[in-house]
Amino acid sequence: MSSIPGPNSHPAVVITQVRSPLSTLYYPNLTPKAGEIRIRVEWTASSPLELHQADGGLLIQPPHIIGSSAAGTVMEVGPSSSPTNSNSSNNRFEVGDKVFGYSFKTTPERCGQVYITAASHQYGKVPAGMSLAAVATVPANxxxxxxxxxxxxxxxxxxxxxxxxxxxxxxxxxxxxxxxxxxxxxxxxxxxxxxxxxxxxxxxxxxxxxxxxxxxxxxxxxxxxxxxxxxxxxxxxxxxxxxxxxxxxxxxxxxxxxxxxxxxxxxxxxxxxxxxxxxxxxxxxxxxxxxxxxxxxxxxxxxxxxxxxxxxxxxxxFWEETSGLKDRFMGEIMPTLLEEGIVQANKQRIVEGETMLERAQTALDLLREKAPSGERLVWRVADDEWL
Ligand SMILES: NC(=O)c1ccc[n+]([C@@H]2O[C@H](COP(=O)([O-])OP(=O)(O)OC[C@H]3O[C@@H](n4cnc5c(N)ncnc54)[C@H](OP(=O)(O)O)[C@@H]3O)[C@@H](O)[C@H]2O)c1
Missing domain, CATH: 3.40.50.720 (NAD(P)-binding Rossmann-like Domain)
Known part of the structure; x- marks a missing residue:
């Protein structure tokens, strides 16, 4: 990672020091491997976990990219794990698909950045007619x-x-x-x-x-x-x-x-x-x-x-270790529950700001003030130049 943009890198919102303002760092764009997709993250939802990390350093090693739920567009699909296997999970996605999911494991996978390269089972297709801001409230919780x-x-x-x-x-x-x-x-x-x-x-x-x-x-x-x-x-x-x-x-x-x-x-x-x-x-x-x-x-x-x-x-x-969830939750269960109206997305409160960093910081400050009540803070990730 670097503090200056490079030809093949993208910005991310990062905790560089506990109890300090958030920063921007640039991370390399990772080409997806078999079983992975690269997503341009357009919306994310802020979670109190980010406050626990930013103010309490909970289970993180700075620099740490914030975020866990993402909604955006598939930019690249990794090669099929087997050319003859038409059930390869990557085949669920095509470039341009609108997707939402939950990436949390390691710093390069977290959602407060313009591109994520992540395992495709961590994502599902956005149901028709639903906004990316609405579905960003769903995966983690x-x-x-x-x-x-x-x-x-x-x-x-x-x-x-x-x-x-x-x-x-x-x-x-x-x-x-x-x-x-x-x-x-x-x-x-x-x-x-x-x-x-x-x-x-x-x-x-x-x-x-x-x-x-x-x-x-x-x-x-x-x-x-x-x-x-x-x-x-x-x-x-x-x-x-x-x-x-x-x-x-x-x-x-x-x-x-x-x-x-x-x-x-x-x-x-x-x-x-x-x-x-x-x-x-x-x-x-x-x-x-x-x-x-x-x-x-x-x-x-x-x-x-x-x-x-x-x-x-x-x-x-640890959701992937739960019997029956890893292969079906993000790709099938979650979109179906929304599509059939069984689960309504949380009410969204859109956090505004000139830049991705400003929106992320304002959301964090609102969490510290305990402002959300019956709603989820959402903000646009990729600034216009990335869209
Ligand atoms: N370990 C995990 O797997 C996991 C996963 C998700 C979240 N979490 C953690 O769970 C917590 C909640 O997350 P969230 O995203 O659901 O939070 P949230 O939506 O931001 O929570 C806000 C709500 O908390 C309610 N609240 C605050 N104090 C309360 C109390 N004493 N009794 C009842 N309700 C109270 C408020 O209710 P009113 O509006 O009614 O006042 C408010 O609507 C966070 O600490 C988060 O980090 C953990």
């Missing part, structure tokens, strides 16, 4: 829901969903705390589609109508005193099983030590499975404070969780 359901909650989401299929936990209370967050909204829509009917959403009151429309059975406001008691009372009343915990499944879609884990520790009982989005935020990033994070959920709130509560930290980055 929709796959998070599938990863959490399969690996951390043990709730089945069979694909394709067999006709007439119903989950064994159809009426079990499933608590989705932080339901107005980007992950939370996808969780409600996905679980409802697969027939989990007793979904308890916790979010600010202003989002309750939308969340009920997406499939939440009830909604409670975490800002109101007594929310823990109300959730517990509702779950006790509607859980048809005489033994076991009143809330058998908890999906913490925020992962804040004081904001979500502490109230959840009052609700969880022996036998509750809790999936908590990592990192656990021990102390928020602010303009003056260094954030603190915990990556081991079992170390949180010692002595506060009831014995026998199963605590699992969700790591979407």
């Amino acid at each position: 929709l796959v998070t829901v599938f990863r959490a359901a399969h690996a951390d909650l043990g709730l089945d989401l069979p694909w394709p969903k067999p006709k007439g299929w119903e989950p064994a936990q159809k009426d079990d209370p499933i608590l989705i705390w932080g339901a107005a967050g980007s992950v939370g909204m996808y969780a409600i829509q996905v679980f409802r589609h697969w027939g989990y009917e007793n979904l308890i959403a916790v979010a600010s009151s202003k989002h309750h109508e939308v969340l009920r429309g997406m499939g939440a059975k009830v909604a409670y406001d975490y800002n109101e005193h007594g929310v823990v008691g109300r959730v517990s009372e509702y779950a006790s009343r509607t859980n048809g099983k005489s033994d076991g915990p009143k809330v058998p499944y908890i999906f913490d879609c925020i992962g804040s030590l004081e904001g979500t884990l502490r109230p959840l520790a009052e609700i969880a009982e022996k036998g509750t499975k809790a999936a908590i989005l990592l990192p656990v935020i021990v102390k928020d990033a602010t303009a003056t404070d260094v954030p603190e994070y915990e990556l081991d959920v079992t170390k949180t709130l010692p002595g506060k969780w009831a014995e026998g509560v199963e605590l699992n930290g969700v790591r979407a980055h």
Whole structure:
């Protein structure tokens, strides 16, 4: 990489130093190998993960390109792995296809840059009529829901969903705390589609109508005193099983030590499975404070969780290891859920700015101010000269 443009390079938005403004560096354009495509990234969605990385240095080694969800245009397709194999995954794509997906593994693959060269199974075709800004909100957080359901909650989401299929936990209370967050909204829509009917959403009151429309059975406001008691009372009343915990499944879609884990520790009982989005935020990033994070959920709130509560930290980055997802999620499941209207993309808040760097920095500042509420920050990546 270089701080000056070269003939065969492109700009990327980079964390060069923790708790410093973002910068631009230039990276080489990588020719796709077999099983890869090169994409011009046109839109991305900012995730709180970028704030954890920029302000807390979470799991990064600067310089680090930001971003994980991308939407853009296929510029180059790698050679088929076998000239006789017409099922080679690269054959799904042609130059000019509009695609969206999730690239996160190594610095050259991340999305806050004009070109990504990535494995083609990490991308799917954009459904007709959908904007790149809208679909950029989807990949990272929709796959998070599938990863959490399969690996951390043990709730089945069979694909394709067999006709007439119903989950064994159809009426079990499933608590989705932080339901107005980007992950939370996808969780409600996905679980409802697969027939989990007793979904308890916790979010600010202003989002309750939308969340009920997406499939939440009830909604409670975490800002109101007594929310823990109300959730517990509702779950006790509607859980048809005489033994076991009143809330058998908890999906913490925020992962804040004081904001979500502490109230959840009052609700969880022996036998509750809790999936908590990592990192656990021990102390928020602010303009003056260094954030603190915990990556081991079992170390949180010692002595506060009831014995026998199963605590699992969700790591979407491992989605490819989840049975059945690697080959089908980005290319088939995700576009189909959008196409069929089963999942609506998050509401978008477009972050403006003269340059890619300015837009990225403004989005990061908005995340630090906790500005997004029921919406996802999206911004145009490639500046006009690249389009
Ligand atoms: N480990 C993983 O695999 C993984 C994957 C995705 C995300 N994450 C992490 O998960 C967190 C959430 O990500 P996101 O993209 O969904 O965030 P987001 O959409 O930016 O979250 C914003 C929402 O958080 C809600 N919120 C804040 N504090 C809350 C509380 N105490 N109780 C309930 N709701 C609260 C707000 O709800 P109201 O508007 O109702 O106030 C707001 O709408 C981030 O820390 C992110 O890094 C982890």
